[in-house]
Amino acid sequence: MPVKRALVTGASRGLGRYLAGALATDGWAVTGLGLRPEGDLLSLPLDEGSESEVTYLQADLGDPATLVPLSAKLGEVPDLVVHCAVAYPPRTSGPPTPDQLQDVFRVNAFAPYLLTLGLLERKPAEQFTAVVVVNSEAVFAADKDSAPYAASKAAMRVLTTGLADVCKGTNAAVATLMLGPLSSPDKRAELRRIAEKRNLSEEEITRMFLRRSNPNLVIDTLIDYEACHRSVQYIAGLGPVGNGMVCRLDGGSAGSLI
Numbered sequence: 001m002p003v004k005r006a007l008v009t010g011a012s013r014g015l016g017r018y019l020a021g022a023l024a025t026d027g028w029a030v031t032g033l034g035l036r037p038e039g040d041l042l043s044l045p046l047d048e049g050s051e052s053e054v055t056y057l058q059a060d061l062g063d064p065a066t067l068v069p070l071s072a073k074l075g076e077v078p079d080l081v082v083h084c085a086v087a088y089p090p091r092t093s094g095p096p097t098p099d100q101l102q103d104v105f106r107v108n109a110f111a112p113y114l115l116t117l118g119l120l121e122r123k124p125a126e127q128f129t130a131v132v133v134v135n136s137e138a139v140f141a142a143d144k145d146s147a148p149y150a151a152s153k154a155a156m157r158v159l160t161t162g163l164a165d166v167c168k169g170t171n172a173a174v175a176t177l178m179l180g181p182l183s184s185p186d187k188r189a190e191l192r193r194i195a196e197k198r199n200l201s202e203e204e205i206t207r208m209f210l211r212r213s214n215p216n217l218v219i220d221t222l223i224d225y226e227a228c229h230r231s232v233q234y235i236a237g238l239g240p241v242g243n244g245m246v247c248r249l250d251g252g253s254a255g256s257l258i
């Protein structure tokens with residue numbers, strides 16, 4: 001059987017890096033896209049002696065001059081696309097500038113939207129392609145700090161519905177993976193540091209952190225990367241019936257009615 005191709009954006013760190021490696025282990029031929037130059041890359045998980053590997057592609061998704069030709073540059077349309085790249089406004093004391101806001105919206109909403117449209121346009125009719133848009137429970141609970149990020153993710157949520165409509169009858173599916181707070185190595189290290197200082201266990205401090213940061217969550221642990229990987233596998237395996245799906249691995253953040 002021919003090897004299936006996957007594209008993962010945001011693959012230089014965080015969840016995207018994990019997913020790129022895990023999908024390569026599953027047997028996908030993975031292209032991982034990131035902003036930093038390849039030389040600044042931490043070794044991708046599968047570079048170290050494994051038979052599968054991730055091919056790295058450097059591209060600035062916030063730059064329209066890069067974004068417009070990107071779909072064609074990727075060559076054959078991937079069978080799976082995971083949009084994981086994310087940008088935040090810089091942490092400064094004043095309000096973000098219009099350019100900074102635009103950059104956040106470009107990376108988090110316009111890039112996944114336009115790249116998906118470009119790929120769907122070129123997809124051969126007989127090929128099934130699944131597109132997974134990683135979104136965030138932040139859309140349900142914005143505050144003064146998270147509002148620009150949350151607004152860009154909310155914009156992408158609505159654009160994803162438009163993409164699902166484009167997919168209708170085309171042997172493609174665009175789905176949303178809505179995530180709550182992730183168990184990133186940095187977050188865990190910080191929680192461990194605080195736990196040691198207060199003479200508490202990591203589990204206890206994580207529970208306290210979640211209660212305080214997201215009082216509406218019903219989970220006691222951060223969401224691990226492997227649960228996200230399994231959700232991506234699940235969505236990718238559904239076929240066209242997964243079009244328009246929202247898979248919520250978000251700790252129940254939006255309450256019971258949504």
Ligand SMILES: NC(=O)c1ccc[n+]([C@@H]2O[C@H](COP(=O)([O-])OP(=O)(O)OC[C@H]3O[C@@H](n4cnc5c(N)ncnc54)[C@H](OP(=O)(O)O)[C@@H]3O)[C@@H](O)[C@H]2O)c1
Pocket residue numbers: 009010011012013014015016033034035036037059060061062063083084085086087107134135136137179180181182183184
């Ligand atoms: N972290 C959480 O708790 C959380 C919660 C809910 C949802 N999510 C969602 O999960 C996804 C992954 O989040 P994460 O925290 O794991 O991400 P992350 O660690 O912050 O990594 C962001 C990735 O996006 C890339 N990127 C940023 N700007 C870019 C640009 N202009 N062009 C191309 N690539 C760019 C970065 O590349 P460089 O490293 O090269 O700069 C990096 O690979 C995001 O969609 C996020 O919204 C995260």
